Amino acid sequence: MQVFETPSEMAAWARAVRDRGETIAFVPTMGYLHEGHLSLMREARERGQHLVASIFVNPLQFGANEDLDTYPRDAAGDAAKCRDVGVDVLFTPTKASLYPDGFQTTVQPGPIAGPLCGASRPGHFEGVCTIVLKLFNLVRPNVGVFGRKDYQQLAVLRRMARDFDVDVDVLGMPIVRESDGVAMSSRNARLGADQRTQAQVLHRALDLAESLVAAGERGVEAIVAAAAVLIREQPLADIDYVELVDADDLSTICDLEAPAVLALAVKFGSVRLIDNRVLTP
Amino acid sequence: MQVFETPSEMAAWARAVRDRGETIAFVPTMGYLHEGHLSLMREARERGQHLVASIFVNPLQFGANEDLDTYPRDAAGDAAKCRDVGVDVLFTPTKASLYPDGFQTTVQPGPIAGPLCGASRPGHFEGVCTIVLKLFNLVRPNVGVFGRKDYQQLAVLRRMARDFDVDVDVLGMPIVRESDGVAMSSRNARLGADQRTQAQVLHRALDLAESLVAAGERGVEAIVAAAAVLIREQPLADIDYVELVDADDLSTICDLEAPAVLALAVKFGSVRLIDNRVLTP
Numbered sequence: 001m002q003v004f005e006t007p008s009e010m011a012a013w014a015r016a017v018r019d020r021g022e023t024i025a026f027v028p029t030m031g032y033l034h035e036g037h038l039s040l041m042r043e044a045r046e047r048g049q050h051l052v053a054s055i056f057v058n059p060l061q062f063g064a065n066e067d068l069d070t071y072p073r074d075a076a077g078d079a080a081k082c083r084d085v086g087v088d089v090l091f092t093p094t095k096a097s098l099y100p101d102g103f104q105t106t107v108q109p110g111p112i113a114g115p116l117c118g119a120s121r122p123g124h125f126e127g128v129c130t131i132v133l134k135l136f137n138l139v140r141p142n143v144g145v146f147g148r149k150d151y152q153q154l155a156v157l158r159r160m161a162r163d164f165d166v167d168v169d170v171l172g173m174p175i176v177r178e179s180d181g182v183a184m185s186s187r188n189a190r191l192g193a194d195q196r197t198q199a200q201v202l203h204r205a206l207d208l209a210e211s212l213v214a215a216g217e218r219g220v221e222a223i224v225a226a227a228a229v230l231i232r233e234q235p236l237a238d239i240d241y242v243e244l245v246d247a248d249d250l251s252t253i254c255d256l257e258a259p260a261v262l263a264l265a266v267k268f269g270s271v272r273l274i275d276n277r278v279l280t281p
Numbered sequence: 282m283q284v285f286e287t288p289s290e291m292a293a294w295a296r297a298v299r300d301r302g303e304t305i306a307f308v309p310t311m312g313y314l315h316e317g318h319l320s321l322m323r324e325a326r327e328r329g330q331h332l333v334a335s336i337f338v339n340p341l342q343f344g345a346n347e348d349l350d351t352y353p354r355d356a357a358g359d360a361a362k363c364r365d366v367g368v369d370v371l372f373t374p375t376k377a378s379l380y381p382d383g384f385q386t387t388v389q390p391g392p393i394a395g396p397l398c399g400a401s402r403p404g405h406f407e408g409v410c411t412i413v414l415k416l417f418n419l420v421r422p423n424v425g426v427f428g429r430k431d432y433q434q435l436a437v438l439r440r441m442a443r444d445f446d447v448d449v450d451v452l453g454m455p456i457v458r459e460s461d462g463v464a465m466s467s468r469n470a471r472l473g474a475d476q477r478t479q480a481q482v483l484h485r486a487l488d489l490a491e492s493l494v495a496a497g498e499r500g501v502e503a504i505v506a507a508a509a510v511l512i513r514e515q516p517l518a519d520i521d522y523v524e525l526v527d528a529d530d531l532s533t534i535c536d537l538e539a540p541a542v543l544a545l546a547v548k549f550g551s552v553r554l555i556d557n558r559v560l561t562p
Contacts, residue, residue, distance in 0.1 A: 007446060011446065011448060015448065018299065018300070019299070019300075019302040020302070021300040021301070021302075102440075102443075102530070103391075103443075103444050104390070104391020104392055104393065104440065104444060105388060105389065105390050105391055105410070105440055105441045105444035105445060106388075106389045106391075106444075107386065107387075107388060107389070108386065108387045108388070108389040108407075109385070109386050110384075110385020110386055110387075111385055112385065126389075129386070130445075133445055134444075134445055134446045137445055137446040137447055137448060138446045159383075159385065159386055160386045162383075163384050163385060163386035163387075163415075164386060164411075164414055164415055164418055165288060165292065165415045165418040165419045166418055167292060167296065167418060249383070
């Protein structure tokens with residue numbers, strides 16, 4: 001496995017590979033890798049002749065009061081996991097190399113970035129889009145592989161790729177869960193024991209909603225209310241949002257007439273977890 | 282010369298060329314081609330194995346009260362000129378193909394887009410950056426060739442290319458002038474005879490400023506005032522701005538201590554002309 005720390009090394013390698021007509025599959029991450037990330041890498045391994053992974057905790061997508069400084073990191077462990085899973089190139093750029101003095105141009109996503117995490121985290125998706133566009137330009141992948149846990153992120157990035165005519169196939173992979181159903185997240189490492197137990201309520205709320213829909217419920221208000229009531233039964237759970245929106249453009253809906261995504265963001269202490277499920281009538 | 286009207290045809294051609302390791306030079310235009318554009322194409326001809334030109338009057342860079350509807354067009358004449366100058370591929374996309382329903386993601390340039398045309402034309406450089414990024418992604422050039430008449434445009438695009446790690450060399454070429462010194466512009470076609478004569482004052486104001494600097498003047502206020510006084514002597518000239526700013530990042534300066542650009546925007550009736558010159562102490 002080659003490790004590149006500078007954008008210029010990364011770009012030179014990618015340019016040479018693409019000039020030879022070879023393909024690249026890419027998994028961008030913020031590190032502290034778990035089985036969810038590794039499942040993306042295994043999928044990407046099958047999707048291109050070369051597998052590139054990146055680790056960069058992107059300051060541009062964190063708000064002033066968010067957890068940039070406490071975001072968990074494990075550079076040595078991450079590199080070992082990448083090697084084990086068959087990564088060919090690990091790209092670990094510094095903040096100064098990606099955002100040098102004078103940096104000022106950003107990507108402005110549209111209404112799809114407005115609700116859910118876009119409402120809770122102003123500027124978040126501007127930061128996500130900007131770093132992913134930069135990484136796509138440096139890594140030159142044919143395919144970029146993302147997890148569906150960050151459902152809105154995937155939707156916003158797909159929209160960006162279409163709108164900017166970015167020739168990268170943006171692929172979304174299923175959420176990977178712990179044995180107790182909690183969606184894998186680097187942030188789970190920061191949960192206390194009680195918080196960790198109560199965090200199971202997220203997937204149980206999704207299960208409940210799914211069963212309501214299976215039983216014929218179509219009212220968005222009723223589905224959202226049922227999920228929220230269940231979550232509020234956990235004393236350590238502090239709801240950021242529980243919303244059921246159109247699965248394609250994330251617009252508001254009243255009734256479940258087409259695929260919709262039930263998206264949850266719940267804080268346990270300072271740790272904010274997200275989860276989601278697509279509900280189909 | 283091949284002509285592509287759809288983004289998918291353009292992208293497929295470019296991808297095949299780049300996958301063979303061959304190079305592409307690109308001149309994006311809004312059409313109604315004049316000698317300025319053709320000089321860019323001749324330069325580009327030398328810079329890549331394949332020469333691509335595009336013609337697209339980009340609605341995203343026009344304000345609500347601007348001249349999108351009256352912008353001059355001559356599709357047949359433009360195609361003939363492109364063929365004569367050696368263009369290999371002419372890309373003439375439609376508005377609906379570049380901005381289909383649901384389009385919503387844009388490029389947000391930073392402070393470099395704030396003064397000059399950025400102040401007079403809110404949203405203009407957001408539109409310019411967005412279309413150029415899209416065209417770069419479709420055409421995949423190694424080099425993009427632009428005219429220095431649109432000085433701020435060139436600066437904003439170079440900044441975008443650096444900030445987004447776009448692997449395109451953004452090249453700026455000298456302003457091409459008519460025999461009477463007026464900078465070539467598609468908009469010149471819309472000037473009346475008296476306006477056309479009086480428009481010569483733009484390059485005379487630049488000459489005057491240059492001679493003042495050569496004589497030792499370093500005060501920005503004095504240089505700007507002299508240029509503005511000269512322009513105001515022409516009764517049909519309506520100044521939008523006359524500004525002398527840092528040549529690199531377009532920031533405000535008080536004294537001429539490093540290369541600076543004197544930038545002019547002057548309206549003659551409904552026709553807004555721009556011109557500029559870099560002044561070096």
